[in-house]
Amino acid sequence: MKGFIKIIMRYVLSAGGIAIIILLINFILLISWIAYSSKDSNEKYSISEISDKLKRDGNNFILSDDVSSLIKDKFEWAMLLSDDGKVIWSENLPEDVPLSYKVSDIASFSRWYLNDYPIKVWKHPDGLFVLGDKKNSTWKFVIEIPQKVMENSPKWLAAVLIINFITAIFLAFLFGIRFFLYLRKVVNGIENMSEKKPVSLSIKGTFKDLANNINITSKELIRQQKLIEKRDTARNNWITAVSHDIRTPLSMIMGYSSDLEDNSKFSEEDRKQFSVIRFQSEKIKQLVNDLNLAVKLEYEMQPLNMKNFYIAEVLRKVVVEYLNNLCNDKYTINLSISDEAQGFKLNGDIRLFERALNNIIGNSIKHNNEGCDIFIDMTRKFNGCQIEIKDNGSGFDNNVLEKLNFSTEMPNGVSHGLGLFIVKQIITVHGGTIQFRNWENGSDIVIYI
Template sequence: MKWKLTVQYLFSVLSIVFIVIFVNLIILIGVLYFQQTNGNDSLSTDTGESFTRQFSRYLSTENEQPLITDEGIQALREFGGWLQVLDSNGHVVTAALAPKDAPTHYSPVELVHIYKYMDDQLTTYYVGQFEEYSYLLGVQNSTEQRVVFMFNAQSFLSYVSKAFVGITIADLLIAMLVGLLFSMIITKPVSYIIDRISQLKERNFSIQKMKRQGVFKPVFSNLNSVSETLQAHEEERMKLEKMREEWISNVSHDLKTPLASIRGFAELLRGQDVMESERAEYAEIIERKSIYMKDLLDDFNLTMRLRNQEMPLHREDTRPASFVREIVIDVLNDPRYSDHAISFEGNAHNAIWSIDRHLMKRAILNFIHNAIIHNDRDIAITISVSDTGLTIEDDGKGIAKQDIEQIFNRYYRGSNTDNIHGTGLGLAISKDIIEAHGGHITLTSDIGKGTKVEIFLN
């Protein structure tokens, strides 16, 4: 591709050079033709030839002798020249403003010589005709010089043709060399641009930098911007694909057990010898498993959306002291937990949290319920609010060190949580909610001394 672009560019350059040479040749021929056909008319009246041809109007004859009028003498002074009138034998019959040492007779050879080559005083001579007389006009140190050369049409045409061919070849070679250098400079980034577009087509979105970008710098910048955008879209697509596969895999795995229970008890219900009391028990188990499946799906959807930042937060400015106090009151009003020792301390009267109240309430309740259901009934739970966050502390069983590192993993149950019901996603959801708000959690615990959870919100 690179060499193809180079050849195309080089061909374009050579074509332009050839066209320019041809056009210049046509213009040159036209100018020469115009000068040849209109040269006399184009000459200014200030030139020596023109002045000399027109000077005959200042000449007249009297008694068969030529005379120069006063206007002619004045014109000679203004022009800076002098004049001699010659008869047919070359004798000077009259003169005006001529130097004292000017010849009084000119032979034909002398006339030809001074007309072609000037004299020793660097005088330029012009010749005119008046009746049977001729006149010689001289201008010393003239700005005009006469160049005489021999011209052979055949040789000239041969020379011109050879010169044209030589100049054309030389110009084309120079243009080819320069065009090749420039084409290599220009076609390299163009070829790179084409390759980059092909890479994008093949879903290669890596960012690449090229040296000597030149005039193509905005193009490369835009290509890298496109690559970054496409890379972001590709990562988003892969993330969604991974999330979808993970969701399907986990849901499929986690639903097998309750589905198997539902199926088994449903088959028992169809039996003829099932007692009425057993039938009610089986129906209750099926209902409980169905509720578990619904809770599992809801919790799993929530944690997946939170971890993939797909869950929009409806933030509200909230005073943490009153907000957490209401949560503690709700827990104590629950008949299952009304006899537990739960205390509240609010030391953040001026603090304001920007939170999603619904999600944050669920996160805090998960920690409180976790402290309740994983300990004995006689433990004490202290919940305190400060300007920087929230602390939930109990004096219960504590958590083993090997369990602390995995306590926030999905479905993980510690060594002291036997026969505890739930989906296994509570603490994972709480952690995801806190992090979605830009906060973080620290958990410390000692066996036999209790557990302390600290929630920090920015």
């Protein structure tokens, strides 16, 4: 809500500021226009200068050729009135202009128009000099402003700016409130949609197109969510049911095959076959357990027993157990832990973390029947630690690497798949990252946690 209030205030203040800027720009343009108009008027030639060029020579008047041309080009005509109102000299005088005037006539046209000709007058030594401009060339309007008003004009200008600013703020506030009310409905709809709640916005107003799109998107998301939930529930129920149904007969197969394997009444060949049955049954059991764990981790159904532990101790324990159980020397495990990493603690589930390490080492052994060397290196890095586990075996296929690094879905196959997918899930729930890659001809797995 505070964010919306800030948006509205910024919107209102911006609108007020824009109004003030527009007023100032208009004022500047008005002053510029007046100055330009005055300049344009002055460019024609001052009437006093023209009047001064008219010289008396006995009973005649002489005007220079350049000024005479100026009157014809820039103005229209000129005349000189004697003190009794008679025209005693003229230049290009139109026919509709009288040759004699009363005092009242002179008073009426001296500041305005004579037969629609804009007039300018100037005192001449021999009378009144009148300069006529072209018809409809100049607009005249008298403005009389008291001196007191002019003295107070800065205050009035400031008052006008303040009133305009307040008006702009008020109007912007009204429009902002309206905008806010529409926008709040849209935002509430988006928030509900993000929480997977149904959305039904009123399709009207400024955001009607957006509201309609949100309604359509909400319906589609809910439909897809139901399909996903239905699929996930069906898959989870199927895996749980199958796992439960398999365990009992599988336990019986493992038990009977173990008894038959140890029974000396059978031949050595028969006992080897019983051993194969038991071994494959154990693999099926492990696969079922892996499948259950993967599903629980994916849907966050696996309870985590979180506590602080030293990763170095867990790593040593897993390596020692593998070294003790390896029955031939074609596999070697080399462990290196830096001094800085010895005391690093992790708040996590020890059992799951051991499972992840076991899966990685077991994967190297499982997929390198000809043997390999396994190298484990633990170092401190930034605020956490890095565990790199690599071997000089056959390495990963490119398709496997792509699925392990970039896919978030459970793999279809189990070769280089489900076990390492569980590793990825375990590292993720502990807040870490994992990268699968190849080096030389072997696999390389880097954990940062």
